[in-house]
Each structure stands twice: as C-alpha cells, then as structure tokens.
Amino acid sequence: MITLxxxxxxxxxxxxxxxxxxxxxxxFRTKRILAKAGRQNRPIPQWFRLKxxxxxQYNAKRRHWRRTKLxx
Numbered sequence: 752m753i754t755l756x757x758x759x760x761x762x763x764x765x766x767x768x769x770x771x772x773x774x775x776x777x778x779f780r781t782k783r784i785l786a787k788a789g790r791q792n793r794p795i796p797q798w799f800r801l802k803x804x805x806x807x808q809y810n811a812k813r814r815h816w817r818r819t820k821l822x823x
Contacts, residue, residue, distance in 0.1 A: 784823050788814070 777785070792814050800808060814821075 781823060784821070788821055 773781075791812065793810070794813070795807060795810050799805065
C-alpha cells in the first residue's frame with residue numbers, strides 16, 4: 752500500500768504586508784513615524800550617565816533594525 756502525503760506551502764496563503772515590503776514611495780505619515788523611531792533609537796548621552804543621582808545606565812528601548820520591527 753502506498754500512502755501519499757501532500758505538503759502544503761504556507762507561502763500561498765494571503766498574509767498582510769510586512770515592513771520588509773515597504774514601498775519606496777512612502778506617505779508622509781509613514782515617513783514621519785520612521786523618523787521618530789530613528790530619533791528614539793539612540794544611546795543615552797554620556798553626560799547623563801555621569802550624573803550622580805541617576806540609575807539609568809543604558810537605553811532599555813533600543814531597537815535593532817533586523818531583530819525588532821516597527822509593525823507599521
């Protein structure tokens with residue numbers, strides 16, 4: 752007896768566009784969100800780290816472009 756198994760491809764299903772499929776012609780709203788995310792994605796200033804009363808040593812909300820996406 753021969754048993755046939757059909758493997759279905761997950762790529763054929765409809766899925767929402769991801770951030771990797773972003774068009775080169777962006778709307779102003781999308782561009783503004785990307786600009787804000789770029790400004791927030793920086794380390795804290797060195798003078799802030801040297802202040803005496805602060806316990807903050809690094810930016811906890813730092814985002815890597817490949818690991819964490821913005822979902823816009």
